Amino acid sequence: MLNARASAQNPGDQDRDLSVDELWSGAESETNSRPTWNGSNGLKRKRPLTVSCELCKQRKVKCDRAQPSCGWCTRNGQLCEYKERKKPGLRAGYGKELEQRLDKLEKTIQSQGRLIETHILQNPRLLPDLPQTGPFPYSSPSEPSAAHGPSPHNDLFQEPSSLPAQDTPILGQHDYTDNDSSLNVPVNLFSNQVRSFADPELELPPYDLLYALVDLYFEHVNPWCPILHRRTTLDNFFGPSPLAEEDRMVLYAIVATTLRFSTDTRLNEQNRKQYHDSSKQKVLLYGLENSSVKALQALVILALDLVGSSNGPPGWKLLALITRSVVQLGLAVEPKSRLVAPVYPSIYTLRAVVLPEPDSWIEEEGRRRLFWMVYLLDRYSTIATAFDFALDDKDIDRKLPCKDEYFVKNQPVETRWFRHSHNRTDYINRAENVGFLGLYVEILGILTRIHRFLKRPVDIGSLSDVEEWQTTYRKLDSELTSWEFNLPNEYAYENSSRLFSGPKHARGLQCDWVQLHAAYQTAVIRLHSSAAYPTTRSPIFTPSYSASQRCLLAVDNILSVTRLVVNNKLLDKLGPPFAFTLWVSARLLLVHGSTIAHIVSPDFTFFVDTLAQMGMHWKVAERYSSILHRVLDEYGEYQQSGAIDGERTTPSTVKILADMRRCAFDLDFLISRQPRSSPASSSQPPMSSTAGPLRNLAPNELEYLDVFGFFNVPRVPPTRALDIASLDIEGTGSNNLSPMHGLAGGATDPADAVVDGHSSNMNDLNITNYLIPTPETDWLFRQTG
Structure with missing residues (x-):
């Protein structure tokens, strides 16, 4: 069809109607099939190496292809340039790359769908008495925009005690699912992530609402508490890999802190409080028993919830734990700080390096931002009181956080040091990156x-x-x-x-x-x-x-x-x-x-x-x-x-x-x-009456x-x-x-x-x-x- 139309038109019309890529490939195929062309005078000549000059291609007009300069360039005194024709078609390997990307996307969708199916089948007591006998319908988990529409989790999480049990076999007893899907994946490959959404004791909201809560966190909390890298966090939470326990704790903390911003109609006062209290308790228990950056991130995000609810003892207790943890984990100093390796080391001055080296610059900058957020919370919770700060400046030898644009784009930069005294000579270095x-x-x-x-x-x-x-x-x-x-x-x-x-x-x-x-x-x-x-x-x-x-x-x-x-x-x-x-x-x-x-x-x-x-x-x-x-x-x-x-x-x-x-x-x-009664002061007379x-x-x-x-x-x-x-x-x-x-x-x-x-x-x-x-x-x- 294309060749017939091209033969009925002159070469200039063909240039005007077809796109640049079509012109390349079409002209190349025409050259291969018909190496010569009969003009009006019946003479044969070789096809030109180029279709049109560069200026005519930019202006998207017909070029008369005159040599050495076309008519338009001659009339307007412009430099006429004919470039050699490029090889038509896609670049080498592009098709394979595209196929791999589609395969990866398909696997992600299938794995997420399998997680939901496994969740439903492994919890038969949550299945409602449905009239149909076909497979349980569900919305695609890759569509978080349907957060307020019909969802298979609506009935599952509203009144679980009222749902009758079914005689469906528990899937966890088998190595593979009994689903007819073409994707046969062992259930135990996703055991961690399945448990994070399926265990009724974990009390996480439905998947779509969970995604919406994480999005609300980055919209309402992250602007003033920028300690998480958005893309990395979403990949950890909702990617194809199993959800690690420490990532799940960060997710719990986000749920507890962000529920206040959600207007989802499925959240009533009762289940809102249930989600909050359950998430809060799990983060606190995990933070007391584990020392890691992710555990500390979860505690800091939870501290935002406590500090935002009361400026009294509940927040003080958690901040006391957090401030000591950042110092003990070595987050208060740079890895190459003189406080880590002093000139004259002793048993007292040598600090134990608890944390492993960061795997990436994003992780390194995330640790730096985590510490400074703890510093911010400590300052705001103390300046309104007569107490001393929990974080002493003499324990701090950190560089300042970089601009958010560098952190988001994973672009490593150097920043200046935090100055708590005037004895540092390299204070103004890299000030433009702060x-x-x-x-x-x-x-x-x-x-x-x-x-x-x-x-x-x-x-x-x-x-x-x-x-x-x-x-x-x-x-x-x-x-x-x-x-x-x-x-x-x-x-x-x-x-x-x-x-x-x-x-x-x-x-x-x-x-x-x-x-x-x-x-x-x-x-x-x-x-x-x-x-x-x-x-x-x-x-x-x-x-x-x-x-x-x-x-x-x-x-x-x-x-x-x-x-x-x-x-x-x-x-x-x-x-x-x-x-x-x-x-x-x-x-x-x-x-x-x-x-x-x-x-x-x-x-x-x-x-x-x-x-x-x-x-x-x-x-x-x-x-x-x-x-x-x-x-x-x-x-x-x-x-x-x-x-x-x-x-x-x-x-x-x-x-x-x-x-x-x-x-x-x-x-x-x-x-x-x-007066404060103590053994040291009991023998002293009172200072005043x-x-x-x-x-x-x-x-x-x-x-x-x-x-x-x-x-x-x-x-x-x-x-x-x-x-x-x-x-x-x-x-x-x-x-x-x-x-x-x-x-x-x-x-x-x-x-x-x-x-x-x-x-x-x-x-x-x-x-x-x-x-x-x-x-x-x-x-x-x-x-x-």
């Missing part, structure tokens, strides 16, 4: 130093102590400014308008940008709130006006970032760390309202509402929102209340919030001064501590803390306030205490009689000699 997670780690490193700085007691009556405190404060402020200044252009704060007005495929970059600036502004608030709203003051330690402006600017920036997140529907792509940033910002507005503004900012409600939205997926955000709601409700009740016991007559807003903060300060003081036994605390008192305890800085030495508390609680100081909720016990005479030659009555509690700073008295930017 990605979002590496920059995130660096700002958390600065936040770590801020936390340790604020934990150290400072004697606000000693000039040398105050000057040393202010010097360290300025140094940390410079580190924050330098980090923001050196951000790559794509992560600059000024890049927000261009970034969020771009295409939707830039959502990954948008999430990275949000998390970096949220962490940075959190660090700014953590540092400068200590100078802007100190709980205690002295003639040489006063609040800073510039620090308060820095805090308000940070809150305003967080507000802008949060509006971008909400408007672009990115809230479900961010995890508990972002909720913590909103929690810090909302609480700072309360502190500012109790000290300088004398009123709560209207933006406070926006933060509370946004936390409530995040609470749909992360319970810890819901708890933050509910606490702030109750404090705000009590604040409103105080505003509208009349006299209470004849002592309070419609107090001002500043006094209401100041009383709440004072209550938190008293409670923090009493808890931190509680103020730390009496704690009574049962009211819920609102603990909520005050949650809200305002973050800003109970600076920490003062025990003797001076006692003097300040005694001074204010007993009414001998300038505040003249009665104890809040009866928290305080007895007190000593403040006139008896003298520290560094300064009488303690020179110090005031800077809460209920807050000293409003002014630019003229600001010490932050004062020139030092």
Whole structure:
């Protein structure tokens, strides 16, 4: 048909109608069958070596094939080039490669189908009483898009106890299946993977829902916890190879963490809780008994679930296990680190190399990312408390994670080292390869130093102590400014308008940008709130006006970032760390309202509402929102209340919030001064008489501590803390306030205490009689000699 049509047309028409490949092969076959061609003049000539010139082929027009230049090239003054005809057809070996790929795909589909058939036949008690006698129908497991359509697992996993048993023989007793399929595969080849989906004790969701949950993990969790390589993970979970036990534990952890994002109608409250609790228990038991990278990955992913549900002891216990495990497995250092092989080794300094060498660069980078994610969790779970970090910087000698694009493409690159001290000379090497997670780690490193700085007691009556405190404060402020200044252009704060007005495929970059600036502004608030709203003051330690402006600017920036997140529907792509940033910002507005503004900012409600939205997926955000709601409700009740016991007559807003903060300060003081019975201390006399036994605390008192305890800085030495508390609680100081909720016990005479030659009555509690700073008295930017 093609030859007949070609013979009826002139050569130029044939060039125009056929594709380039068809022209090559067609002209070649024509040359072989008819080596000559009769033109209109009846003369025979050899067929030209080429069909048309290169320009005519590019323009896809008819070429008159004139030599040495065709008509079009001659008229337009172009260089006419005829190339030798290439050999027609596919390249050598292409057909064989294509056949092998099809065979591999067919084997994968058949093996997955066999797994489902084996699962059904090995569990006869799960088979429903079907009227048909033919083989059990099932959807192809290679089509995860049918997650919400009919599935053979729908009835199997809804009410298994109500399904009647069948008299089908158990297939596990035979070497081969009795199926008529052309693929006869021994069942024991897939015993591990069959058991992972067939054992009723393992309680995994149906196959299609399982695939959907893994996909949800990479959509909602992996953007802020990028420790898994997507392609490798999917191959391990759903590939033709049997599912290894350690991979199954990672799968359990993903199920437990990602169920909160699934809207599948098959998941009701009962089986959702069943899947979660079962997966959680299996991961915990396996992690306690096994030391491996995969076991640690499963525990870290499960820790996201616990930290996202509560910021209390359940998450702390698991993080304590994880942080020690990463150090013991050697993940806190590079394989060639000097901490592994010190210059002068000893029994103590030589570390046991527990883990084998990674098989690939993806595995090596995955280990590095796993450690830094543990570092991130440890920092966020500790900065809100008075505890020390579980991961000490002196145990860390790691390079920073690379850009995600290199990790996804399996493109090995070198990055710079993490700097926790200034003695490393190769810090700036390979800085261009550091990605979002590496920059995130660096700002958390600065936040770590801020936390340790604020934990150290400072004697606000000693000039040398105050000057040393202010010097360290300025140094940390410079580190924050330098980090923001050196951000790559794509992560600059000024890049927000261009970034969020771009295409939707830039959502990954948008999430990275949000998390970096949220962490940075959190660090700014953590540092400068200590100078802007100190709980205690002295003639040489006063609040800073510039620090308060820095805090308000940070809150305003967080507000802008949060509006971008909400408007672009990115809230479900961010995890508990972002909720913590909103929690810090909302609480700072309360502190500012109790000290300088004398009123709560209207933006406070926006933060509370946004936390409530995040609470749909992360319970810890819901708890933050509910606490702030109750404090705000009590604040409103105080505003509208009349006299209470004849002592309070419609107090001002500043006094209401100041009383709440004072209550938190008293409670923090009493808890931190509680005597601890131990053999070493039993013979020592008590340090003070103020730390009496704690009574049962009211819920609102603990909520005050949650809200305002973050800003109970600076920490003062025990003797001076006692003097300040005694001074204010007993009414001998300038505040003249009665104890809040009866928290305080007895007190000593403040006139008896003298520290560094300064009488303690020179110090005031800077809460209920807050000293409003002014630019003229600001010490932050004062020139030092």
